[in-house]
Amino acid sequence: MSGHGTPIRMSSHASTGLSGEAAIPGDKSISHRALILGALAVGETTVTGLLEGEDVLDTAKAMRAMGAEITRDEDGTWHIHGVGTGGFAEPEQVIDCGNSGTGVRLIMGAMASSPITATFTGDASLNKRPMARVTDPLALFGAQAVGRSGGRLPMTIVGARDPLPVRYEVPVPSAQVKSAVLLAGLNAPGETVVIEREATRDHSERMLAGFGATISTDVTNEGRIITLQGQPELKPQSIAVPRDPSSAAFPVCAALITEGSDILVPNIGLNPTRAGLFTTLREMGADLTYENQREEGGEPVADLRARFSPNLKGISVPPDRAASMIDEYPVLSVVAAFAEGKTEMHGVKELRVKESDRIDAMATGLRACGVTVDEGEDWLTVTGLGHGNVPGGATCASHLDHRIAMSFLVLGLATQKPVAVDDGGPIATSFPVFEPLMKALGANIRRD
Ligand SMILES: O=C(O)C1=C[C@@H](OP(=O)(O)O)[C@@H](O)[C@H](O)C1
Numbered sequence: 001m002s003g004h005g006t007p008i009r010m011s012s013h014a015s016t017g018l019s020g021e022a023a024i025p026g027d028k029s030i031s032h033r034a035l036i037l038g039a040l041a042v043g044e045t046t047v048t049g050l051l052e053g054e055d056v057l058d059t060a061k062a063m064r065a066m067g068a069e070i071t072r073d074e075d076g077t078w079h080i081h082g083v084g085t086g087g088f089a090e091p092e093q094v095i096d097c098g099n100s101g102t103g104v105r106l107i108m109g110a111m112a113s114s115p116i117t118a119t120f121t122g123d124a125s126l127n128k129r130p131m132a133r134v135t136d137p138l139a140l141f142g143a144q145a146v147g148r149s150g151g152r153l154p155m156t157i158v159g160a161r162d163p164l165p166v167r168y169e170v171p172v173p174s175a176q177v178k179s180a181v182l183l184a185g186l187n188a189p190g191e192t193v194v195i196e197r198e199a200t201r202d203h204s205e206r207m208l209a210g211f212g213a214t215i216s217t218d219v220t221n222e223g224r225i226i227t228l229q230g231q232p233e234l235k236p237q238s239i240a241v242p243r244d245p246s247s248a249a250f251p252v253c254a255a256l257i258t259e260g261s262d263i264l265v266p267n268i269g270l271n272p273t274r275a276g277l278f279t280t281l282r283e284m285g286a287d288l289t290y291e292n293q294r295e296e297g298g299e300p301v302a303d304l305r306a307r308f309s310p311n312l313k314g315i316s317v318p319p320d321r322a323a324s325m326i327d328e329y330p331v332l333s334v335v336a337a338f339a340e341g342k343t344e345m346h347g348v349k350e351l352r353v354k355e356s357d358r359i360d361a362m363a364t365g366l367r368a369c370g371v372t373v374d375e376g377e378d379w380l381t382v383t384g385l386g387h388g389n390v391p392g393g394a395t396c397a398s399h400l401d402h403r404i405a406m407s408f409l410v411l412g413l414a415t416q417k418p419v420a421v422d423d424g425g426p427i428a429t430s431f432p433v434f435e436p437l438m439k440a441l442g443a444n445i446r447r448d
C-alpha cells in the first residue's frame with residue numbers, strides 16, 4: 001500500500017521486568033517467496049504461518065493481478081492456485097508494492113522472462129530505492145526497464161519474449177538481487193548461474209528445491225555458485241512458514257536492556273544466513289540462550305530465552321557477518337548504547353539503501369538521545385554508556401522505516417527519559433502485532 005496515512009506518534013517509557021512468551025509472526029522473506037513460487041507452480045499450494053504484514057499482503061495482491069488465485073481461510077491458512085512457470089497474465093493496473101524492496105525486486109525478476117509488461121510503484125520510501133541492481137541483470141535475459149532517473153520507481157518492465165539464460169555475479173551482497181535473477185531464470189531455457197561472493201539468505205534456493213526445481217549450490221573459493229535448470233514444472237507445496245528472527249530481534253533486545261527481564265521467544269529459525277545478530281549479542285555478553293534446539297522443515301530452530309544483561313561489552317562486528325544480520329543493525333546499535341565501550345559495525349553500507357538510510361537515521365536519533373555515534377560510508381560506531389546511563393528524551397524520525405521505529409521504541413524502555421517516534425505506522429509492514437506483543441511482555445509503549 002502506498003503511504004501510511006496519518007502519522008502514528010508513539011512513545012516508550014522506562015519499564016522493568018519484561019516477562020512471558022512472545023509469539024513472533026511468520027518470516028517476511030519466506031512469506032514473499034511462498035506466495036511468488038506458489039503463484040508459479042501448477043496446482044494448489046497451501047501456506048500456514050504466513051506473515052500478514054502489509055509488505056507480504058502487497059505481494060499477494062500483485063500475484064492475484066498476474067493471474068494467481070489466492071484465498072485465505074478463517075483459520076489463517078492461505079491457498080494459492082498457481083499459473084505455472086511462464087504463465088503470468090499481464091496486470092491491468094500498476095502494481096503497488098508499498099514499502100517492500102523484497103516484493104518489488106522479486107516480482108520484477110519473476111515476470112522479466114515472460115512476454116508481459118508491468119508497471120511498478122511504491123510508497124515514498126520505496127520510490128527512492130535503487131532498482132538498477134535488479135534491472136541490470138534482468139536486461140541480460142532480454143527484459144527492458146524504463147523508470148525514473150537513477151533507476152527509481154515508478155518503473156515499467158517489458159518482459160523478454162525469448163529469454164536467454166544468464167550467468168551473473170551479484171556485485172552487492174543482496175539476496176533480493178540473487179533471488180530476482182533465479183526467479184527470472186525459471187522461465188529461461190537452459191542453465192542460469194548466479195555467483196555470490198558473500199553468502200546471503202538462502203531461502204530462495206531452499207524453496208526452489210522444495211518446489212521441485214533442479215538447483216545446486218557449489219561453495220568455492222570464488223564464492224557460492226548457484227545453478228538453476230530453467231523451465232521446470234514447479235510442484236505445489238504445503239509450506240509452514242517459520243517465525244521471523246528479524247522480528248524476534250526486537251523483544252530479545254528489549255529484554256537484554258530492560259532490568260529484571262526474562263522472556264521466552266519460541267520457535268525461531270536459526271538459519272546461519274539469518275542468525276548473525278544472536279551470535280553478536282552472545283559475544284557482547286548477553287544472557288541469551290537457545291533452548292530445545294531442533295530441526296524443522298530442514299531449518300535449525302530453537303526457543304530463545306533472553307534475560308536482562310547488565311554487563312554487556314562493546315565489540316567489533318566483522319564485515320563478513322553483515323549479510324546474516326543486515327536488518328538487525330538498527331536494534332543492535334540500540335543495545336550497543338547500553339554496553340560498556342564501543343561497538344563497531346563494519347561493512348554495512350547496504351544499510352544506506354534500505355527503507356531509509358539506516359546509518360544516518362540511527363546516528364541522528366541516538367545522538368538526540370545523548371549517545372555518541374560516529375559513522376562513515378561503510379561503518380557505524382556506538383559508544384556505550386552502560387546500563388542506566390542513556391539519557392533518551394528525544395522524538396526520533398522513523399523515515400517510513402519500520403525497523404527504525406521499532407528500534408527507538410526499544411531504546412526508550414531503558415533510557416532515563418522517554419523516547420518517541422514521529423510515526424509508528426510503518427511497523428505494520430513487517431510486524432503488525434509489535435505493539436500488543438511488546439505490551440503483553442510488560443513494555444510501556446504508548447500511542448501519544
Ligand atoms: O531477500 C530478502 O528477503 C531480503 C533481503 C535483504 O535485502 P537485500 O537483498 O537488499 O540485502 C533484507 O534486507 C530484506 O529485508 C529481505
Ligand SMILES: C=C(OP(=O)(O)O)C(=O)O
Pocket residue numbers: 099100101102103327354355403430
Ligand atoms: C530491508 C527490509 O525490507 P525490504 O528490502 O523488503 O523493504 C527490511 O525488512 O528490513
